[in-house]
Amino acid sequence: MKKLLISTTALAMVATNAGAAEMLAALGAPEGQVNIVAWPGYIERGETDKAYDWVTKFEEATGCKVNIKTANTSDEMVALMNEGGFDLVTASGDASLRLVAGKRVQAINTDLIPSWSKVDDRLKDAPWFTVDGTHYGVPYQWGPNVLMYNTEVFKEAPKSWSVVFEEQTLPDGQSNKGRVQAYDGPIHIADAAQYLMAHKPELGITSPYELNEDQYKAALDLLRQQRELVGRYWHDAFIQMDDFKNEGVVASGSWPFQVNLLKSEGLPISSTIPEEGATGWADTTMMHAEAAHPNCAYKWMEHTLSSNLQSDLSVWFGSNPVTPASCTDGSGMQTAEGCTANGMDDFEKIRFWTTPVANCSQGEGACVPYYRWVSDYIGVIGGR
Amino acid sequence: MTGAAHPARGLADLLTGVFWRRPKLLTALLLLPPLLWLGVVYVGSLIALLVQSFYSIDQFTGLVVPEFTLKTYGELLIPSNFDVILRTVAMAAAVTIASVVVAFPVAFYAARHARGRWKAIFYLGIMLPLWSSYLVKVYAWKLILAKEGIVTWAAEGIGAGNLLNAVLAIPVIGGNSLSTSYIGTFLVFLYVWLPYMILPMQASLERVPTSMLEASADLGAGSWRTFRSVILPLALPGVIAGSIFTFSLTLGDYIIPQIVGSSRFFIGQAVYSLQGTAGNIPLAAAFAVVPIAIMLVYLAVARKLGAFDAL
Numbered sequence: 001m002k003k004l005l006i007s008t009t010a011l012a013m014v015a016t017n018a019g020a021a022e023m024l025a026a027l028g029a030p031e032g033q034v035n036i037v038a039w040p041g042y043i044e045r046g047e048t049d050k051a052y053d054w055v056t057k058f059e060e061a062t063g064c065k066v067n068i069k070t071a072n073t074s075d076e077m078v079a080l081m082n083e084g085g086f087d088l089v090t091a092s093g094d095a096s097l098r099l100v101a102g103k104r105v106q107a108i109n110t111d112l113i114p115s116w117s118k119v120d121d122r123l124k125d126a127p128w129f130t131v132d133g134t135h136y137g138v139p140y141q142w143g144p145n146v147l148m149y150n151t152e153v154f155k156e157a158p159k160s161w162s163v164v165f166e167e168q169t170l171p172d173g174q175s176n177k178g179r180v181q182a183y184d185g186p187i188h189i190a191d192a193a194q195y196l197m198a199h200k201p202e203l204g205i206t207s208p209y210e211l212n213e214d215q216y217k218a219a220l221d222l223l224r225q226q227r228e229l230v231g232r233y234w235h236d237a238f239i240q241m242d243d244f245k246n247e248g249v250v251a252s253g254s255w256p257f258q259v260n261l262l263k264s265e266g267l268p269i270s271s272t273i274p275e276e277g278a279t280g281w282a283d284t285t286m287m288h289a290e291a292a293h294p295n296c297a298y299k300w301m302e303h304t305l306s307s308n309l310q311s312d313l314s315v316w317f318g319s320n321p322v323t324p325a326s327c328t329d330g331s332g333m334q335t336a337e338g339c340t341a342n343g344m345d346d347f348e349k350i351r352f353w354t355t356p357v358a359n360c361s362q363g364e365g366a367c368v369p370y371y372r373w374v375s376d377y378i379g380v381i382g383g384r
Numbered sequence: 385m386t387g388a389a390h391p392a393r394g395l396a397d398l399l400t401g402v403f404w405r406r407p408k409l410l411t412a413l414l415l416l417p418p419l420l421w422l423g424v425v426y427v428g429s430l431i432a433l434l435v436q437s438f439y440s441i442d443q444f445t446g447l448v449v450p451e452f453t454l455k456t457y458g459e460l461l462i463p464s465n466f467d468v469i470l471r472t473v474a475m476a477a478a479v480t481i482a483s484v485v486v487a488f489p490v491a492f493y494a495a496r497h498a499r500g501r502w503k504a505i506f507y508l509g510i511m512l513p514l515w516s517s518y519l520v521k522v523y524a525w526k527l528i529l530a531k532e533g534i535v536t537w538a539a540e541g542i543g544a545g546n547l548l549n550a551v552l553a554i555p556v557i558g559g560n561s562l563s564t565s566y567i568g569t570f571l572v573f574l575y576v577w578l579p580y581m582i583l584p585m586q587a588s589l590e591r592v593p594t595s596m597l598e599a600s601a602d603l604g605a606g607s608w609r610t611f612r613s614v615i616l617p618l619a620l621p622g623v624i625a626g627s628i629f630t631f632s633l634t635l636g637d638y639i640i641p642q643i644v645g646s647s648r649f650f651i652g653q654a655v656y657s658l659q660g661t662a663g664n665i666p667l668a669a670a671f672a673v674v675p676i677a678i679m680l681v682y683l684a685v686a687r688k689l690g691a692f693d694a695l
Contacts (some may be wrong), residue, residue, distance in 0.1 A: 178560035184647055186657070231560035233647035239526070246530035247561060371441060371664040374657055379464025382471070382648045 023107040027295050033065040034296035037080045037089040039283070040070045041317060042140075051333075052316045054309040062303075064296035081105070087291040088300060090140050090283050093128040094355040100129075100136045105286040107134045112298050115305035118323045122347050128354060129284040138301045141310075142282035143319035144343035144350045145183075145191070146271040148254035148262075150244065157272035161195045163251045165226050170250065177229050181243060181252035184233035184381065186373040187353060190279050191253060192219040192226070194351060198276040208279065208351055210360040216368040223380045233381060244269065253278075256318035256342045271341070277349035307331035320344045430676075437669035448665060456666040460674065465654070465667075469674055472651040475566070476634035479573045483581040483630045484623055486574065491582045491622075492615075495589035510579050518576065522643050525572045529644065531561035559646055569645035573634050580629035588622025589615070624686045631682060635675040651675060 036043060043066070046053030055066045069086065071077045074095035081089050081104045091099055099105045110116040116124075119139055124130075129137040149158055153172045162168065164180045182188055193208035196218055205215050234240035234252065241258050243249045245267065254271065262269040285304055287297050303309065310321035311332025320342050321327060327339035343350065360367035393401075403410040439448050440455040459465060494506040513521065528534050539548040552558040552565060559565030592615055600610040638652025649657075651671055658668035686692070 178564075184642075231564035231646065235642055239643060242526065242530070246527065246532045247563065248531045371658075374664065375465070375667065378468065378649045378654055378657065382464055382467045384464040384467065 023109040024112060024294055024298065025109065027112055027298055030062050030064050030296045030299060031293040032063060032296070033067060034088065034293045034300050035067045035069070035086045036300070037069050037071050037077055037086050039090055039092075040072065042070075042090050042283075042313070043068050044313075044316065049316075052312055054303075054312060058300065058303045062296065062299045064293070064299055066300070078102075078104075081288060084288070084290060085292075087288055087293050087297040089286050089288070091129075091137070091286050092281055092283050093353045096128045096137065096284050096286060097131075097354070099286055100131055103289055105136050106289045106291070107136055108138060108287060108301070110135055113138060113302050113305065115302055115323070118305060118307070118325060120322050120324050120347075123282070123322050126282065126352075128282060128352060129286065137284035137286035138304060139322035140283045140285045140304055141313060141317060141319040141322060142280060142350075142352070143256055143317075144273055144278045144280040144346060145253050146256060146259065146278060146343060147274055148244070148252055148259050148269060148271045150250040151268040151270050153250045157270065158251065159275055161191070161253075161274050161276050162199075164229070164253065165192070165195055165222055167225075167229060176251065178231045179248055179250045180229050181232065181234045181240065181249050182223075182226055182230050183253055184235045186370070186377040187279075188253070189216075189219050189223065189373050189377060190351070190353070190356075192222045194279060195276050196222060207361070209354050209356050210362060210367045211356070212362055212366050213368065220376060220380060223377075224384075227380060227383060258318075260318045260341070273343060273346045273349055277351065278343075278346070280343070280350035280352050282352045310334075314339070314342060318342055433669050433672055436665050437673050439666040439669075441664050441666055448663070456670045459667055460670055465671075468649050468651060468654050468671075471648060472635060472675075473678065475570065475573065475650070476631045478570060479577065479634045480581075480627045480631045482570070482574050483578055484627065487578060487581040487585055487626065488623075491585035491589055494582070495586045496592075510582050513575075514579055519639070521576060522572060522640055525568075525575065526563050526644050529561070529563035529568045529571065531563070533561075533563070535562055563644050564646055566645060569641050572640050572644045573637070576640065577630040577633050580633065581626035584625040584629070585619065585622045588619045588625075592618045621690055621692075624689055628679075628682065628686060632675070632679050635678065 041048070043055060044052040045055035045066070045068075059065055069080065071080055074092050077089055077091060077095050078098055080086060081099055082102070089095075089099070089105075091105075116138070123139045123142070125133075125135075126139065129135060129139070147158060147161060147164070149163075153170055155171060163170070163176055164182060168176055170176050170179070183191070189211075190208035193205055193211055193215065196203055196215070197205045197208065200218065203215050203218055205211065211219060231247070231249075232243065234243065234254075237255065237258050240249075240252065240254060241262055244252075244258075244262060256271065259269060259271040285301055287294070287301070291297050305323055307321075307323055307326045307329055308331040310323045310326040311329075311334040313319070314321045314326065315333040315338060320339060321334065321344075324344070326332065327334055327344060328336050339345075356367060356370045356373060358365045358367055358369040437456060438452045438454070439450050440453045441447070442449050460469065490506075490510070494503065494510070498506050530536070536545075536548065539545050548562075551567070552561065557566040557570075559567075562568040562571070596614055596618070597610060600614045605613065636652055638650060638656055641648075641650045642653060651674060655668045655671045658664045658671065
């Protein structure tokens with residue numbers, strides 16, 4: 001319940017507490033280890049695939065042993081940080097402000113991170129980790145939710161998300177009914193809202209994560225229409241890939257991760273970011289307010305911005321480096337084409353995930369909060 | 385002198401003395417760990433769940449209001465939530481009935497006709513699926529039932545493609561392919577829980593005395609009459625015990641409907657998505673109480689029918 005309180009009052013508390021932040025002024029000797037909470041596959045030490053290892057060299061160079069605890073959901077990450085005992089967390093946009101509001105993370109002194117200057121200017125002051133000009137972390141990676149499609153059906157990339165929202169005849173002459181998919185998480189309501197931003201401007205939606213009752217209802221109506229087209233919603237990346245292979249699915253919102261894997265298997269798959277733009281995620285390395293190993297933590301944050309790590313990680317995860325040079329400087333496996341495929345050039349078209357809360361820019365209690373997104377989306381999928 | 389008659393007593397001796405004088409103390413000590421487990425860990429968490437379900441969420445702020453109310457249970461009755469409950473119960477009932485029908489011949493043969501090595505093979509065949517990972521089995525079924533999977537391929541090969549399409553065209557339970565329809569979800573549930581029906585059924589069938597069957601035959605009953613009036617009533621406790629497994633397991637599962645089926649929510653999935661970031665713990669708890677309530681009713685009926693007489 002405490003967690004819930006934190007999450008729902010996040011914005012209000014952020015505004016009042018930001019001034020109290022204290023940050024490290026200078027670095028001392030490394031403490032010998034650093035404990036990190038991370039998404040699976042985010043911090044690799046060559047155990048899954050020998051070619052992907054960005055931990056061993058760091059440990060040798062700094063003497064800081066890296067201990068990783070993987071977490072599968074943002075809630076799990078927040079819970080682990082609340083428990084304590086960790087120095088760093090790779091928080092997504094729906095967890096980062098909660099952590100700041102709950103005072104679980106501390107402000108970062110960017111002067112102590114020499115590579116800060118290499119960070120993408122578009123991300124330096126991103127609102128999901130910057131509060132009143134104070135940085136509560138270092139960007140780690142980001143990625144869009146792209147429209148994945150079958151190139152045998154679509155000779156040209158679909159221009160609009162309408163292929164998954166409105167019934168229509170696809171270029172191969174058959175209806176899209178039963179051949180498209182959508183994500184089964186309530187956050188998919190934001191994708192519908194974003195589609196409406198472009199196609200029903202009279203609704204006045206300014207952010208797909210801040211919807212008032214009318215805008216919200218319009219988004220749900222669109223999703224009810226989509227239910228008629230969708231055979232199965234996707235939840236697990238590997239099940240979605242299987243559906244593209246065996247279930248005759250030809251278009252769906254997806255992640256570059258699935259697109260790259262299917263392509264590597266030689267399947268006729270490609271992806272695009274349609275004209276309406278796309279939703280996306282951006283993760284930040286944040287430091288615990290009572291981190292026991294601050295010096296190693298700072299060294300790790302500096303290390304995460306190294307071009308080689310950013311480059312290899314973006315290939316491994318199908319995401320984008322936060323240091324743009326990593327796409328082209330040949331420090332790792334990433335290439336300019338790879339970055340383009342992962343959405344590097346489409347930053348402006350992407351609206352990054354934040355948790356919908358009742359108190360939004362439209363006013364106190366003006367927006368529909370996330371818990372209602374959850375219960376209503378259950379209804380939509382159930383055909384209500 | 386006393387030392388010679390009574391050598392110095394160790395701690396174990398002392399304890400033995402205490403326990404001998406107070407036998408109830410020993411009983412209490414032995415019972416304490418299981419009682420703590422049952423009381424604190426098991427019943428305690430259930431009670432915490434029950435209490436949460438009587439809280440409600442503030443519609444305006446999204447915060448949980450720790451005041452007792454029935455509002456959250458009322459929310460279970462709104463159509464989209466009630467659908468979830470009906471869907472789950474209907475699936476559990478269908479899976480249970482089908483399990484009885486499929487399992488009975490298997491259990492009957494294994495219990496009364498299979499001998500020696502065949503009996504072992506039957507046991508092995510029934511148990512074998514339980515040794516592999518549940519997830520692997522479900523994923524395998526997803527492939528089998530896929531639109532471009534082996535079932536569709538085989539149906540088309542023997543010219544039954546139209547029949548399959550006709551089945552899939554049935555409203556509600558049909559769908560785009562077997563793996564995206566309720567039929568698919570049903571088949572996978574049936575496969576995964578079938579051993580839990582066969583094993584208790586077989587145990588109860590084995591206990592039916594041969595003399596009764598002979599008596600029935602002596603009195604002129606045909607095989608159908610014997611089955612109906614002798615075997616079935618005597619095997620009923622096993623059938624009911626099995627149905628408790630299949631019914632409750634289907635009621636609580638949230639992985640199969642997520643992988644195979646039309647994505648429409650079952651109770652388990654609703655609980656899973658309502659907690660977490662959504663923070664609607666009261667509604668999640670109320671949903672979680674539903675299967676418990678259903679199972680209590682089910683068990684009461686089963687007891688009446690004598691399912692637990694042999695315990």
